[in-house]
Every structure is written in structure tokens, then in C-alpha cells.
Amino acid sequence: MTNPNVVLHVADVHKRFGGLHALADIDLQVEEGKTHAIIGPNGAGKSTLLNVIIGKLAPSSGQVVFDGAVLTGRKPFQINQLGIARVFQTPEIFADLSVLHNVMIPALAKRDGMFKLNMLRALDSETGIRAEAEDMLEDVGMLARRDMLAGSLSRGDKRRMELAMCLIQHPRLLLLDEPTAGMSRHDTNTTIELLQKIKARGMTKVIIEHDMHVVFSLADKISVLAQGRIIADGSPDEVRGNPKVQEAYLGGTH
Amino acid sequence: MTNLMSRNDLLLFAGFTLVVLTMPIWLAPFGAGYPDLLQRFMIFGIFAVGFNILFGLTGYLSFGHAAFFGVGSYAAVWSFKLLTLDAIPAILFAVIISGLFALVIGYLCLRRSGIYFSILTLAFAQMSYNLAYSVLTPITNGETGLQLTLNDPRSLDAVLGQSVAGQPVPNLLGQPLSGYAGFYFCAGFLILAFFLAQRIAGSPFGMMLKAIKSNQTRMQFTGFNTRPYALSAFVISGMYAGLAGALLAVTDPLAGAERMQWTASGEVVLMTILGGVGTLIGPVIGAWLIKYFENILSALNDQILARFWSFLPDGAADTMVAITGKFVGDGWFLTLGLVFVIVVIFLPGGIMEGVRRIAGMFRRRSGSSPATRTQPAE
Amino acid sequence: MFDVIFLQFLNGLDKGAAYALIALGLTLVFGTLGVVNFAHGALFMLGAFCAVTVRMLLTMETVTIDPEQLSPWGSPLEIREPLVQAWLGDFGAVLVNYSVPLSILITIPIMLLVGIALERGIIKHFYKRPHAEQILVTFGLAIVAQEVIKSVFGPNPIPQPMPTDLRGAADIGAFLGMQANIITYPIWRLIYFVFAAVVIGGVFAFLQFTTFGMVVRAGMADRETVGLLGINIDRRFTIMFGLAAVVAGMAGVMYTPLLPPNYHLGMDFLVLSFVVVVVGGMGSLPGAVAAGFLLGILQSFASMNQVKAIVPGIDQIIIYLVAVIILLVRPRGLFGRRGVMEA
Numbered sequence: 010m011t012n013p014n015v016v017l018h019v020a021d022v023h024k025r026f027g028g029l030h031a032l033a034d035i036d037l038q039v040e041e042g043k044t045h046a047i048i049g050p051n052g053a054g055k056s057t058l059l060n061v062i063i064g065k066l067a068p069s070s071g072q073v074v075f076d077g078a079v080l081t082g083r084k085p086f087q088i089n090q091l092g093i094a095r096v097f098q099t100p101e102i103f104a105d106l107s108v109l110h111n112v113m114i115p116a117l118a119k120r121d122g123m124f125k126l127n128m129l130r131a132l133d134s135e136t137g138i139r140a141e142a143e144d145m146l147e148d149v150g151m152l153a154r155r156d157m158l159a160g161s162l163s164r165g166d167k168r169r170m171e172l173a174m175c176l177i178q179h180p181r182l183l184l185l186d187e188p189t190a191g192m193s194r195h196d197t198n199t200t201i202e203l204l205q206k207i208k209a210r211g212m213t214k215v216i217i218e219h220d221m222h223v224v225f226s227l228a229d230k231i232s233v234l235a236q237g238r239i240i241a242d243g244s245p246d247e248v249r250g251n252p253k254v255q256e257a258y259l260g261g262t263h
Numbered sequence: 264m265t266n267l268m269s270r271n272d273l274l275l276f277a278g279f280t281l282v283v284l285t286m287p288i289w290l291a292p293f294g295a296g297y298p299d300l301l302q303r304f305m306i307f308g309i310f311a312v313g314f315n316i317l318f319g320l321t322g323y324l325s326f327g328h329a330a331f332f333g334v335g336s337y338a339a340v341w342s343f344k345l346l347t348l349d350a351i352p353a354i355l356f357a358v359i360i361s362g363l364f365a366l367v368i369g370y371l372c373l374r375r376s377g378i379y380f381s382i383l384t385l386a387f388a389q390m391s392y393n394l395a396y397s398v399l400t401p402i403t404n405g406e407t408g409l410q411l412t413l414n415d416p417r418s419l420d421a422v423l424g425q426s427v428a429g430q431p432v433p434n435l436l437g438q439p440l441s442g443y444a445g446f447y448f449c450a451g452f453l454i455l456a457f458f459l460a461q462r463i464a465g466s467p468f469g470m471m472l473k474a475i476k477s478n479q480t481r482m483q484f485t486g487f488n489t490r491p492y493a494l495s496a497f498v499i500s501g502m503y504a505g506l507a508g509a510l511l512a513v514t515d516p517l518a519g520a521e522r523m524q525w526t527a528s529g530e531v532v533l534m535t536i537l538g539g540v541g542t543l544i545g546p547v548i549g550a551w552l553i554k555y556f557e558n559i560l561s562a563l564n565d566q567i568l569a570r571f572w573s574f575l576p577d578g579a580a581d582t583m584v585a586i587t588g589k590f591v592g593d594g595w596f597l598t599l600g601l602v603f604v605i606v607v608i609f610l611p612g613g614i615m616e617g618v619r620r621i622a623g624m625f626r627r628r629s630g631s632s633p634a635t636r637t638q639p640a641e
Numbered sequence: 642m643f644d645v646i647f648l649q650f651l652n653g654l655d656k657g658a659a660y661a662l663i664a665l666g667l668t669l670v671f672g673t674l675g676v677v678n679f680a681h682g683a684l685f686m687l688g689a690f691c692a693v694t695v696r697m698l699l700t701m702e703t704v705t706i707d708p709e710q711l712s713p714w715g716s717p718l719e720i721r722e723p724l725v726q727a728w729l730g731d732f733g734a735v736l737v738n739y740s741v742p743l744s745i746l747i748t749i750p751i752m753l754l755v756g757i758a759l760e761r762g763i764i765k766h767f768y769k770r771p772h773a774e775q776i777l778v779t780f781g782l783a784i785v786a787q788e789v790i791k792s793v794f795g796p797n798p799i800p801q802p803m804p805t806d807l808r809g810a811a812d813i814g815a816f817l818g819m820q821a822n823i824i825t826y827p828i829w830r831l832i833y834f835v836f837a838a839v840v841i842g843g844v845f846a847f848l849q850f851t852t853f854g855m856v857v858r859a860g861m862a863d864r865e866t867v868g869l870l871g872i873n874i875d876r877r878f879t880i881m882f883g884l885a886a887v888v889a890g891m892a893g894v895m896y897t898p899l900l901p902p903n904y905h906l907g908m909d910f911l912v913l914s915f916v917v918v919v920v921g922g923m924g925s926l927p928g929a930v931a932a933g934f935l936l937g938i939l940q941s942f943a944s945m946n947q948v949k950a951i952v953p954g955i956d957q958i959i960i961y962l963v964a965v966i967i968l969l970v971r972p973r974g975l976f977g978r979r980g981v982m983e984a
Contacts (some may be wrong), residue, residue: 061561102478375968379968393958
């Protein structure tokens, strides 16, 4: 059972809210360098699962192990320092700061750790970090907007910037919560291209998504969640052919 | 210097220094060119600059900062009493004590955010105030206030063989700090305080504070522990408040508990908001304006008003005296409250936002920038 | 020992009742409008000054100087004749005697108007703005209100006598079958407690048993959904603000015989009531009431000499200390819900 390539292991996780069994017996193994998608109809428990992984919710039983370290009970910043970055469903960005600063902040977190009292050092002297951030913005095609206030960006741009904020930390694991939610077809396609580009770099990703187009263009492995349980697990083709999945999920949409 | 500060920052700092140092000259025509008032400008300027590091940059609204101001005053007076009449040790002592006090209170209060944080700071400040009036009387001398006496031990002065004749007053290396000497002493500290605040705002640390204000969740998921950042900002602003309190004790060595009351905490909030929260210069301007108008308006009385309105026919003049009389003298706080309400409703960014808007209007009129200009950051 | 404890318990009731009433209004406003109202203490103070005004009007007198008669000091005797008595005879005297409770009749419409004007004029523009700005604008309003009162009524407290029949103390101990004169309690305080209980009960009944109250409660739980139902929740919320102002105002009126009102009465009570609200749990009405009484009673016990001998100064800080401990240990207060005002 122990696969040396597994970097994230969600082991026998249960989560109950009062009488509601939101997650039951979840066992997930995410392999290094792979893109693992979690799909399922609304209310299947996808976001709950993500929140359990990231430490925002404590599981009722079971645990989440990342590269040998138990994530359960750790604070979000500690989890990030282990090398996990997260893109939110609604972009969580520093709306009052410039795009460039938004991207410099995670770079500084990567370099300086969770706290550094460098209050007399000039930000302008951080030329290395600045150059790194500019390269990153170039990568996601947003260099021209670096001096804009992040809050004034379009939704698609906010998402791309948030992605840049995660990527600049070179995380070992990237969690994406519906990265194309609420996006136009065009923005969705640009995002997919961007994610495929990252995929080429060999970064491990967990994607939660209900847009099939996105999932099948990106995922190496798919887990299907329905009513808090994993009902299918496998390669895109296996999942596509699984009658249980078609009944629970694909049947409704296709 | 230039490699540490950008050109704009340097210009701002130089301009600020110049404005402060020449205050006795350019404020004279406004009836404010005397040391006593100018010292208060400096002291409350420091208080507001420090408060802005917490509220303006980090976004935590404290309603208890007067406690640190008061602690600074008490600490300074105790230093005068026990050690020496020299101002520098008193200020160092006050800043350290208020910093420690802020560390403890900040550690507890910052476990909560939003309104809960505000109420916690308020509760701690009220506790300090009530205790200063009651059981802590041996330290604070209760309602009378802590003052210097001829019989104070002043051990350091005693060792150095210095003695005072008459009422003891604080000094700097033996030089008295009365009049303009006192003003320039305080002005030096304001300039230093401003310089430090400018450096903090322009540092990676300062950017983190702004990021905390902007989005705590993202900050957490970015790998920063926000609490030590917020606590540092809290302690720094507490030390600023302690410095201001100590300087007030230097210019007037009598520390009373009323300096710690929550209305005094409210005053520094007013200053910061009025000037422009989150800006460097705004809080200083807010402090100056409030102290200036407090001084001018509270000194006005009905005779002066009658002279002012004397160009009107008798009946109208009397009415105007009666109306305006409500807003000056003891009624100055009414004016302050009204101005404050109006500012919060119409100009939440304070005077600095007003300045920006007016500047923006001129720029648009002169057509130097295209209408489609995107909104720049900061 | 039991009688001492019972007495302190009683002593805490009237102050606790005042805290509970103010905190109830604060919570109503916060729960419905989502506004942190720092001007709420000022409403309490305005109510108190309604009572002052009514009494001033009722006790207006004509002064005629009678040169025929001399006062004991040898100056012409001033004959003062209260107008109300001149017009209404004995009934006028009763009016003057009962000026404080009677003021309530006038206070209700006045405070309702004040509340509605405040909400429509200023507060409603702040629903969408950050809590910090709500605190700031209402803080400014509180300053304005207290300074207006100061300039009209002067800075000194203005004592309000209670009706002559209601002075003195009730022998509660004897009533409960204990020895006479061990537990006596001022009648007016007892009245204040009963009055508070009636008002609190009234507010809860109003919210519980009327359709209006049902809609408001639904709005407190989930404003957006109620808005989607096509119910004009805003108008109801305006009335709730008015109601909160009325509750605060009445609490202020009835408190005047216990504490002569002055212009900073509101600020004094505001800080404490906020602490009460936070201890009870932001947005919880039962929490506000329970915490109000709890803190009032705790304060009363902390003022006992026996307690002060053990912990000096405890009476000065007990309320804040309790607040700090509760906030740190139970961040959402005694009855608070999750996620209220966290950011």
C-alpha cells in the first residue's frame, strides 16, 4: 500500500457536522508530480475535504499526511511553510496593494519564513525578490499590470495573479479550488493553458472542479466524490467509463 | 541615504523636517507661535504617527492607546524622581516601560480581531485608568497626580553631586528645557519618530502590515504568522505613545490618570482619522489641527465673538454671538464632534484624501494625464 | 451570611437592569442592522434629559414680588407659584411629584423620532461600510449629543427626586419571612428592576409573537434570504433602531432618581454596556440581558469590603476583568454565535 511516490495521503478521514456525515472514509493518495482532480456534484463534500487538507477544519477522525508530516492540527501558515500553496474559489488577494507587491509578499514568505522583523530595510532594496516577482508576472502575462491596485483587476486577472502568488513559492503541492469558477470560456481556456504549462514543470496539484472540460484536459488521476464518499478513483478514461460515476454525476450533465 | 530611501521619501522627509523646524516662524501669524502650544503639536504628532502604525498600516483599531501614553508619563516622572532630572534617561525608561506594557496587553488583545480587539483594548485601558485612581495610588498619587518634589531621592544626580534649588524641573545635560529649547527637543523626537515611521512603512515589514490589513486569510495561507507582525506593530505604536507621554512629562512634570482615560484614546483616533488614516503625514496634520483649534476655539468667548460680529446690525449680531458661542469656548468639543462626523461621512480618508481629490481635479483640468489612466497603487 | 449575600445580590440588580436594558438595545441594533453603535449610550443619556426637561417644564413658576411682605432677610418677599399647580390645582402637584415616571410618556415618542431620524439620516449610509467607520461615526455622534446637552443643561448633574410615595425602603427580609430590618431595599430600585423586567419581557414578546418580530428575527438570522422574499426589511430595521432608542431612553428616564444625570452619563454607561454586549455574545439578545445582570451583580459583590480586603481595587476593574477573561477563553461570549464580527 505504501507507495514511495505518494506525497499527500488523506488517511481514513471522517468529518461529521452534528448528525451530518460530510466526509466518510476518505482515503486519497496523491502522487508526486501528478495532477489529481477531485470532482463531484454540489454538496458532495469537495470543499470540506479541501478544508480538512489545508487544516482549516479538523477531521473527526483520521489524518492528513504530507511528505511524512501530519498536517492535522497545524496552522495554515505552518502548512504553507511545508510547501503547500492554495488557490481559493473566490480569489484571496491583497486588494489594497499593487499587483507587484501581491506577488512579492509570498516570495518574501518563502525566503524569510513566517516572521521577520526587517522594519528598517527598504523594500526598494529587495531587487532580487522584485525581479523574481516580475518574472512570475511575465509568466502569467500580467507584467503590464504590475502597478495596478489588485482590487481593481478583473476576476480572471485576480485569479491569474493569485496563481502567480502561489507559483512564486515553488510549492511542492498546489491546491486549486475551482480555478475557473465564474470565468468566461476564453478566461477558462487561458487558465487551462497556464495550468498545463505549470504541469510541465512537474508540480503536484490537487484540483477541485466541476467543469469536466477543465478536469479532463488537466488531470492524471480523478477521484469522484458523492455524498461524502469516494465512489470512483482512477485515470480519466477509467472514470469516464465507470457506470457508477455516470449514474451519480456525469449522467446528469452529459 | 539615497540607496535606502527613494527620492520621493527623501523629499517628503526633508520637507517635513523643514516645516517642523520653522514652525515658530510660520505659525506666529496664526497666533500659535509660542513654545507651549508648539510642544503639544510635537507630542501629539508623535502619538498620532505611532497610532497610525497600528491602525493605519495594520488595521487594528485600538481604543486604549492612552494607557501607554499615561504609562509613559508616569515612568518619566518616576525617572525624574528616582534617578535624575535629565530628560534622556527618563525618555528611555518611559519608552521601555510602555513597550513592555504594550507587549503584555497586545499579546492578550491580539488573540482577537475586529470589534473584539477594540473592546479588549478599551477594557484594558479602563482597568489601567481605574487602578491608577484607586489601588495604584502609591505609584500614581491618585487624583492629585504624580509630581516632583524637592525631597525626591534622584540617586543618579546625588551621585554626581548635582542638587537643585527651588522647584525641580527636567533638563537636558544641565540645560533647562523650558521655552523654545523644549520645543526643539520635542521637535527632534517628532522628526526622528516620523523618520522611523517612514522607514517602517517603506520596509518589507511595513508591507506585511498593510497586507494584514488587506487580507488576513491570504496572509495566513501565504506562510506568514500574522500575530507577531501585528504584535510588533502594537508594541511599536505603544512605544510611540510612551515617548509622547514622556515628552509631555518633560515639558510639564505632572502625570495624572486623566491622560489614560478612554476619551483620550478617542482623541488620538480622531486625530488620525481627521488627517488621513494610513498616510504618513495625515495623522500629524490631524494632531496639529485638533490641538490648534482646541487652543484657539476654547479661548474664544462672547466678548471676542461680539467684536467679530459687530459689523452686523445689533439684533443679528447678538443672534450670531449666541449661535457661534455654542461652538467655541467650552463648546469646542461640539465643533470637534461635528467636524469628525462630517469627515467620517463624506471624507473617510481624511484631509489627505481631500488633498488628493483636489489635486486630481487640477490634474484632470490641465489634461496632463489621459482620462483612461488606470488607478495606481499607493 | 446569607442575608449579606442576598443584599449584595439585590444591590446588583438595579445596575444590572440598567446594563441589561442598554445592552439589549445595542444588541438589537447590531443584530438587525449590523451596526456597532457607539452612540447608544448617548440615547440613554438623552432619555435621562427628557426626564430633566419634563420636570423643568412642570416646575416652571411665576415669580411675583410682593412689596407689602418682607422675607426673613428683609428684602421684598418673592412669591413663587408653580404654573401647573395654578392651573390644575392638586392634580398639578401630583404631576410634579410623579414627573419622572410620567416623563416616559413623552420620552417614547421623542426617542422614537430621534432613533428614526438618526437611522434614516446617518446610520443607513453606513450599513455597507467597515465596522471601524461605523464605530467612528457613531462615536462622533455621541460626542455631538453630549456636548449639545452640556451646552443646554450645563456640566453639573441635575438631581431628579423620586415620587414621595416611592421613597424609603421595602423590608424584603420581612416579606420573605426573615427578621425585620435585616434586608431592606430602596423601593425605587425595586421599581427599576421590575420596570426593566417588564421592558425586556415586552421586547422579547414583541419579537416572539408578532409577525413584525418574526420577520425581524428572520432578518437577524439571514438578512439576504429575507430580502429575497420581497419583504421590505429596511423599513422594519428602521423601526427596530427606533425601538432600541426608546428602550435606551426609558432606561435613562427611570435611572435619573438613582443617579443624577449629567452630560457624560452616556459615555460612562456606553463603555460598560459594550463590555456587557461582548460578554453576552455579540448579537445575542438573551446573552445581553444575562450578562447585564451578571456583571451588575458581580460588581455589587466586588464592592463588598470583605472582598476588597482580599483583592484591593477589584471593585474598580471587575467588569473589565470578567470581559477580558471571557473574551480570551470564550471568544464568542456566553451566548454568542460563531462568525459574528470576527473580521
